[in-house]
Amino acid sequence: MPWSLVAGLVAGAAFLAGRSLFRKQSQESAAHASGLEPAGDLSHLPVTLQHTALWALADGGFERRVVHGRLAREAGDVDVTAFDLETLREHRGEWAWLPLDPPFRIGGVVSVVVCEVEREFPHVLLKRAGRGDEMIDDNRIERLGSLTKNVRDRLGMARSYESELPKDLPKEPAAVTLPDHWRAYTAAPDLVETLLPAGLRDALDRASRRDLVVELLGRLVVVYPAARDVVGSDAFADLTTTALIVVDGVLASSAPLTPRGVDVTTS
Numbered sequence: 504m505p506w507s508l509v510a511g512l513v514a515g516a517a518f519l520a521g522r523s524l525f526r527k528q529s530q531e532s533a534a535h536a537s538g539l540e541p542a543g544d545l546s547h548l549p550v551t552l553q554h555t556a557l558w559a560l561a562d563g564g565f566e567r568r569v570v571h572g573r574l575a576r577e578a579g580d581v582d583v584t585a586f587d588l589e590t591l592r593e594h595r596g597e598w599a600w601l602p603l604d605p606p607f608r609i610g611g612v613v614s615v616v617v618c619e620v621e622r623e624f625p626h627v628l629l630k631r632a633g634r635g636d637e638m639i640d641d642n643r644i645e646r647l648g649s650l651t652k653n654v655r656d657r658l659g660m661a662r663s664y665e666s667e668l669p670k671d672l673p674k675e676p677a678a679v680t681l682p683d684h685w686r687a688y689t690a691a692p693d694l695v696e697t698l699l700p701a702g703l704r705d706a707l708d709r710a711s712r713r714d715l716v717v718e719l720l721g722r723l724v725v726v727y728p729a730a731r732d733v734v735g736s737d738a739f740a741d742l743t744t745t746a747l748i749v750v751d752g753v754l755a756s757s758a759p760l761t762p763r764g765v766d767v768t769t770s
Contacts, residue, residue, distance in 0.1 A: 539572035539583060539743070547571065548584060548617060551721040556628055559666045560599050560609045561590035567612075568739070574747070578754035582619040585743050587612055592664075596651030599666035600638055603628075603688055604675050607635040607716075608663070610731040611645075614739060616746035617725050621759045624719040626671040627689040629681075629707065633714020635729030682708045698756040706752020710745045717749050724750050 545552070545566050552558060569586040592598055593611030600608040607630060630636075640662060646652040655662065668674065677692040679699065685707055687695055695703075707717075710726075718725040726746035 539570035539574075539585065542569040542571040542584065544569060545584065545586065549619070549721065549723065551723050552617060552725070554626075554669060555718050555720055555723075555725055556601050556666075556669055556672065557588075557609070557613070557615065557716070557718065557725060557727060559669055560592075560601055561588055561613070562592050562599070562666070564588045564590040564593070576747070576751060576754065578751065579621055579759065581747070581750055581754075583616065583743065583747070584618075585614070585616045585739065585746075587614050593649075594651065596649055596653075596655045597660075597662060597664060598641065599664045602665050602668050602674065603630075603672070605636055606638065606665075607729050608638055609635060609727075609729050611641075613727050613729075613731070614742055615725065615727040616743050617723055618746060618750045619722050620724055620750065620754060621722070622753065622757050623722060623760060624757075625689065625691045625694065626669060627687065627691065627695060627717075627719040628672055629685060629687050629717040630729070631707075631711075631713060631715045632684040632686075633729060634731075635714050635716075698753070701757075702752040702755030704752075706749050706755075710748045712742075712745055715745070719753065724753055 553563075565588070567587040567589060569584065571582070571584045573580050573582050589612045590598075590609070598608055598611065600606045641652065646656060652662075671690055672688050673690055675688075676686045677689050677695060679687050679692050679695045681687055681699070682704060689695060710717075712728060714729045716725075716727050716729050724746070726742070726749055728742070
């Protein structure tokens with residue numbers, strides 16, 4: 504076997520081992536900073552996650568830096584899972600926008616916090632203004648650094664596509680009074696109007712991160728910045744803290760479910 508081939512195989516193995524070690528260390532640092540524990544994957548999360556706008560924009564994907572745990576909150580314990588999602592569209596060298604009015608896109612890798620609560624919600628999407636609304640194409644460095652994006656460009660293929668809009672989300676923003684820079688999309692605007700004065704408005708005011716997206720669906724509260732992932736364990740922990748601020752507002756403004764899964768206010 505030629506020495507050059509052997510050297511190539513050794514270099515490749517070393518690269519893969521180094522990348523695996525780096526990702527493990529990054530996961531452990533993120534877990535420590537956020538008060539959670541490393542997790543192997545997302546198999547513990549309900550399939551509801553796959554019905555979110557996030558999933559439609561990503562077209563699925565590959566999770567990294569997964570951490571999970573149960574955190575005590577004043578209104579009840581919450582299961583929290585945080586992770587980076589490398590979108591399937593990024594693997595294909597493309598990106599998508601959500602066809603709302605106005606639309607927005609997400610980055611190729613997005614940091615996400617998913618909280619499971621003892622509540623049940625119709626689909627509500629809350630979006631704070633930010634860079635994702637500008638629908639900026641991937642820059643030259645991002646495209647030159649991706650083999651699939653280079654190939655697509657050489658073949659003259661489109662760089663971006665309109666994603667499917669989740670069936671329960673209307674295209675037009677709901678006529679509700681939100682804090683500055685926020686907009687809402689839902690087929691249940693009366694519910695949002697009820698939640699806002701009872702704690703959700705204050706939570707959105709405090710969670711003032713630019714470009715933040717909040718989705719309520721079923722028993723999930725999903726929080727992520729639209730345009731990019733967060734870099735470093737401290738920033739990852741900050742996003743988790745921001746998500747818990749939103750969750751506290753949601754819990755304070757809504758009624759818990761009974762053990763049978765029935766809203767106690769309607770039973």
